[in-house]
Amino acid sequence: MKEKLSIVKIGGNVIEDEKALDIFLTAFSKLEGLKILVHGGGKLATQLATRLGIKSNLVDGRRITDKATVDIITMVYAGLANKKIVAQLQSKKVNAIGLSGADGNSIQAHKRPVKDIDYGFVGDIDGVNSELLKNFLSINLTPVFCAISHDGKGQLLNTNADTITSEIAIAMASDFDTTLYYCFEKKGVLLDINNSESVVKYINTAKYKELLSQGIIADGMLPKLHNCFHALENDVEKVCLGDDSMLDKNAELFTTLTL
Amino acid sequence: MKEKLSIVKIGGNVIEDEKALDIFLTAFSKLEGLKILVHGGGKLATQLATRLGIKSNLVDGRRITDKATVDIITMVYAGLANKKIVAQLQSKKVNAIGLSGADGNSIQAHKRPVKDIDYGFVGDIDGVNSELLKNFLSINLTPVFCAISHDGKGQLLNTNADTITSEIAIAMASDFDTTLYYCFEKKGVLLDINNSESVVKYINTAKYKELLSQGIIADGMLPKLHNCFHALENDVEKVCLGDDSMLDKNAELFTTLTL
Numbered sequence: 001m002k003e004k005l006s007i008v009k010i011g012g013n014v015i016e017d018e019k020a021l022d023i024f025l026t027a028f029s030k031l032e033g034l035k036i037l038v039h040g041g042g043k044l045a046t047q048l049a050t051r052l053g054i055k056s057n058l059v060d061g062r063r064i065t066d067k068a069t070v071d072i073i074t075m076v077y078a079g080l081a082n083k084k085i086v087a088q089l090q091s092k093k094v095n096a097i098g099l100s101g102a103d104g105n106s107i108q109a110h111k112r113p114v115k116d117i118d119y120g121f122v123g124d125i126d127g128v129n130s131e132l133l134k135n136f137l138s139i140n141l142t143p144v145f146c147a148i149s150h151d152g153k154g155q156l157l158n159t160n161a162d163t164i165t166s167e168i169a170i171a172m173a174s175d176f177d178t179t180l181y182y183c184f185e186k187k188g189v190l191l192d193i194n195n196s197e198s199v200v201k202y203i204n205t206a207k208y209k210e211l212l213s214q215g216i217i218a219d220g221m222l223p224k225l226h227n228c229f230h231a232l233e234n235d236v237e238k239v240c241l242g243d244d245s246m247l248d249k250n251a252e253l254f255t256t257l258t259l
Numbered sequence: 260m261k262e263k264l265s266i267v268k269i270g271g272n273v274i275e276d277e278k279a280l281d282i283f284l285t286a287f288s289k290l291e292g293l294k295i296l297v298h299g300g301g302k303l304a305t306q307l308a309t310r311l312g313i314k315s316n317l318v319d320g321r322r323i324t325d326k327a328t329v330d331i332i333t334m335v336y337a338g339l340a341n342k343k344i345v346a347q348l349q350s351k352k353v354n355a356i357g358l359s360g361a362d363g364n365s366i367q368a369h370k371r372p373v374k375d376i377d378y379g380f381v382g383d384i385d386g387v388n389s390e391l392l393k394n395f396l397s398i399n400l401t402p403v404f405c406a407i408s409h410d411g412k413g414q415l416l417n418t419n420a421d422t423i424t425s426e427i428a429i430a431m432a433s434d435f436d437t438t439l440y441y442c443f444e445k446k447g448v449l450l451d452i453n454n455s456e457s458v459v460k461y462i463n464t465a466k467y468k469e470l471l472s473q474g475i476i477a478d479g480m481l482p483k484l485h486n487c488f489h490a491l492e493n494d495v496e497k498v499c500l501g502d503d504s505m506l507d508k509n510a511e512l513f514t515t516l517t518l
Contacts, residue, residue, distance in 0.1 A: 048334075052310055071339055075307075078357075079338020080330060083407070083415055087361040091413035097363045098337075102346040104356045104400055135398055139391075141363055148342070154350035156342055 004033040005137070005176035009165040011183040012042035014244050015081050024183075025085065027247035029092035034137045034176065036168060037096070038145045039085060040161040041077040048072055065120040065158040073158050074100075077146035086144050096142045101149030102156060104132045107164060109149035109157050123149040123157025125164070128171035162224065166231040173235035180231055180239045181246060182224065188242045188255030189225070191216060199242075203257045205229070225257075232259045263292040264396070264435035268424040270442040273503050274301035274340050283442070284344065286506035288351035293396045293435065295427060296355075297404045298344060299420040300336040307331050324379040324417040332417050333359075336405035345403055355401045360408030361415060363391045366423060368408035368416050382408040382416025384423065387430035421483065425490040432494035439490055439498040440505060441483065447501045447514030448484070450475060458501075462516045464488070484516075491518045 008028060014020045028037060049056055049072050057064040065073070082098040089096035101107025101123070109123030136143055145168070147161035162182065169180045188199035189211070203211065208229060211217045217225050228239040240246060242254025267287060273279045287296060308315055308331050316323040324332070341357040348355035360366025360382070368382030395402055404427070406420035421441065428439045447458040448470070462470065467488060470476045476484050487498040499505060501513025 074342050075334035075338040077338075078342045079334040079336075083333050083337045083359050083361055086359070087409045087415050088413045090361055090364055090409060090411060095364055096361075098359070098361075100342050100345070100357070102342055102349055102355075102357075105349055105354055132398075135394075139394055150346045150349060152349060154347045156346050 002175065002177040005172055005178045006031055006033060006035040006181060007165060007169045007172070007178060008035065008037050008181040008247065009161060009183060010037060010039040010085075011185060011244050012040050013185055014183070015039060015042040016044060020244060021085075022088065024244045024247070025088050025092060027245075029089060029094045030249070031247055036133070036137075036143045036145070036172075037085070037089075038147070038161055038165040038168065039077075039081060040147045041073065041081045044081060045069075045073050045076040048076055059117050062117075062119065063158075064118070065122050067121070070121040070156055070158060074148065074156055078148055082144060082146045089142065089144065094142050095140055096144045097136060098144045098146070100146055100156065101159065101164075105129055105150075105152070106132055106143075107145075107149040107159070107167070108152060109159060110151055111155065111157060121155065121157050123151065123159040125149060125159065125167045128168050130171040130175070133168070133172060134175060162227050166227050166236075169231050169236045170234040173231075173237070178236050180228070180236055182228065182239065182241045183244045183246055184224070184241070186243060187253050189217065189221065197253070199253050200255055201253075203255060205259055208257070228257050229259075232257060261434065261436040264431055264437045265290055265292060265294040265440060266424060266428045266431070266437060267294065267296050267440040267506065268420060268442060269296060269298040269344075270444060270503050271299050271301035272444055273442070274298060275303060279503060280344075281347065283503045283506070284347050284351060286504075288348060288353045289508070290506055295392070295396075295402045295404070295431075296344070296348075297406070297420055297424040297427065298336075298340060299406045300332065300340045303340060304328075304332050304335040307335055318376050321376070321378065322417075323377070324381050326380070329380040329415055329417060333407065333415055337407055341403060341405045348401065348403065353401050354399055355403045356395060357403045357405070359405055359415065360418065360423075364388055364409075364411070365391055365402075366404075366408040366418070366426070367411055368418060369410055370414065370416060380414065380416050382410065382418040384408060384418065384426045387427050389430040389434070392427070392431065393434060421486050425486050425495075428490050428495045429493040432490075432496070437495050439487070439495055441487065441498065441500045442503045442505055443483070443500070445502060446512050448476065448480065456512070458512050459514055460512075462514060464518055467516075487516050488518075491516060
């Protein structure tokens with residue numbers, strides 16, 4: 001039987017809120033068994049850019065990562081956010097180790113090719129160094145990833161935290177019984193977008209197709225759910241989707257996805 | 260026979276200069292055997308503080324690390340500087356892993372007690388997690404430390420990079436044949452402060468006392484040399500002191516210290 005591994009993506013809104021972060025990290029610290037945490041930097045990066053007078057460059061709602069922006073992201077994601085989380089987890093007796101994709105060559109990527117839009121220093125993932133992560137887990141370290149990868153040629157790359165999470169989960173799934181937890185601002189997949197309690201508790205492939213055809217999964221949920229099923233189709237056992245209270249052992253209202 | 264280990268402290272002026280950094284990291288990558296790098300953030304932290312309108316608070320020439328300053332240091336040292344160095348080392352085929360003292364609980368410290376001056380969030384080191392570092396070295400990882408420790412209660416602490424370097428060296432010295440390289444802005448200990456070529460090539464304990472009594476080791480060199488001999492008295496084999504070209508295999512002009 002494979003050992004259990006939980007891979008948790010923390011919600012962006014939590015990073016900015018000291019009290020919410022503390023509650024979340026306490027719940028994470030109580031999660032039994034092997035675990036990995038992935039985080040972005042929430043609005044902290046935009047706040048720092050604004051304070052430094054660097055304009056965010058958005059095309060079709062997507063951020064263009066120029067040289068100044070990749071520096072800011074490195075400061076906020078790999079520096080401030082990552083080290084605060086690691087230090088706080090240490091205080092909760094979790095032996096956390098903070099990582100960008102460059103550290104230990106843990107996440108290899110390439111700069112997204114320019115088609116219609118040049119996204120700048122944005123990385124598409126080529127591989128995850130699962131041997132390194134297995135070694136860390138075996139000596140009881142808990143990896144804490146920020147949303148940065150690297151190209152192996154010295155360039156750091158801004159990379160979607162949801163994608164990093166699912167790629168790590170997929171890379172670990174052959175060795176571990178892997179559950180993926182996506183924390184975000186909602187309690188799960190909602191039947192009625194205006195009713196935050198209308199959570200669909202279980203979704204399998206058939207239900208997923210049904211919800212898609214009914215237009216219940218739409219907009220921002222489309223890539224999120226696509227990401228979840230991509231992980232499930234690649235040997236990840238289970239995906240849970242909910243708000244930051246999901247890790248609490250008494251949590252009931254969240255969405256569980258299986259094939 | 261113990262395996263050789265080199266522990267290198269990079270000079271602050273190198274971090275700010277992309278070309279000099281590249282030359283230094285190339286030399287570091289060619290250094291044979293096991294190795295560990297320690298860096299500060301040079302003037303980058305002060306520059307960011309100035310851009311953000313945060314005033315540096317100096318008492319008797321020493322920086323007071325308030326809450327805003329520890330955040331800046333975390334962004335610059337653990338974020339920007341550390342990850343740039345790691346990504347560049349990866350491109351030079353060194354499997355670098357960036358660490359603050361919180362990561363893997365690698366450097367435990369306590370906040371400096373308030374006597375005449377409250378230095379703020381400054382850490383005095385209690386211990387180095389040599390087991391973790393031995394594990395990393397055994398799987399061919401090269402640890403890259405920034406000058407930050409933690410108190411185990413969730414607080415990151417600004418910590419002198421020279422001290423971190425010597426404490427790591429001392430912690431590793433029982434298991435490795437350890438050489439410490441301190442890169443700084445001079446070519447070594449100078450007989451004549453106005454002649455940059457007047458390097459004292461070899462200093463042992465007797466010579467050290469002689470130079471001290473002659474007043475040749477003075478001012479900023481006093482704590483630096485004290486730190487070097489502290490390491491030597493605690494089983495570190497050899498300490499080299501010189502500028503950033505010291506790691507070059509053809510380097511000749513630098514100071515070597517032994518007991």
